[in-house]
Amino acid sequence: MDIANTATEPNAKATANDGLDRQLLLGRPHQRHGxxxxxxxxxxxVIFLVGYSLVTNPRFEWNIVFGWFTSERxxxxxxxxxxxxAISMVVGIVVGVLLALARLAPNFIVAGAAAFLVCALPWRSCLRPAAVLGLYRRDLPADRRRNPLWA
Structure with a gap:
């Protein structure tokens, strides 16, 4: 008996050389997905209720929300x-390519330093960079410039 013939004859002996019992696979009951x-x-x-609430609730004050979309600020x-x-992406690509090339270097000191930086740089990204604070602080009102937590 051929394996292709077992689909048409459910009571036939369905064993193959791979050791699988095809009869168990053919006789599997239908699973219900209620x-x-x-x-x-x-x-x-729930998605419908949230959408309906967003559209019909007057407390959202959509006219004010849409007014902010035309704000210069x-x-x-x-x-x-x-x-x-964009600047971060360009710098990241350049540094990543340079580190990848340094890891392929035949000099083990350069390759080891690059491997260390690859392992150490992700921990640096958890900190808040001072450069970003410096770029944003000039737009803050004078009373908030003294507080370094306002970025």
Whole structure:
């Protein structure tokens, strides 16, 4: 008997050379997914309720929210954020390529220093860089410039 023939004859002996008992695979009962559909319906209902609340609740004051989208201060901050992101990306790519090339160097001191920096630099990113604080502090009001936590 051939393995391809076992799909048409469910009572036939279905063993192959790979040691799998195909009869167990063919006789598997249908699994019911009632809880899966119920949880999907509950999640969709909650998403609908949140959306309905966002649209119909007058306390959100959407006219004020949309008014802020035309604010010059918002666009200045957005442009500065995008500029800093682009600068950070370029610096990160350059430093990453240089470190990767240094790790491939035949000099074990250079390769070891690069390997140490690759392991040590992610811990540096957990700290708040002073350069970012210096770039943002000049736009703050005079009473907040003294506090280094306002960035």
């Amino acid at each position: 809880a899966l559909w119920l949880t999907a319906a509950i999640v969709l209902f 918002l666009f200045t901050g957005l442009l500065r954020t995008l500029g800093l992101t």
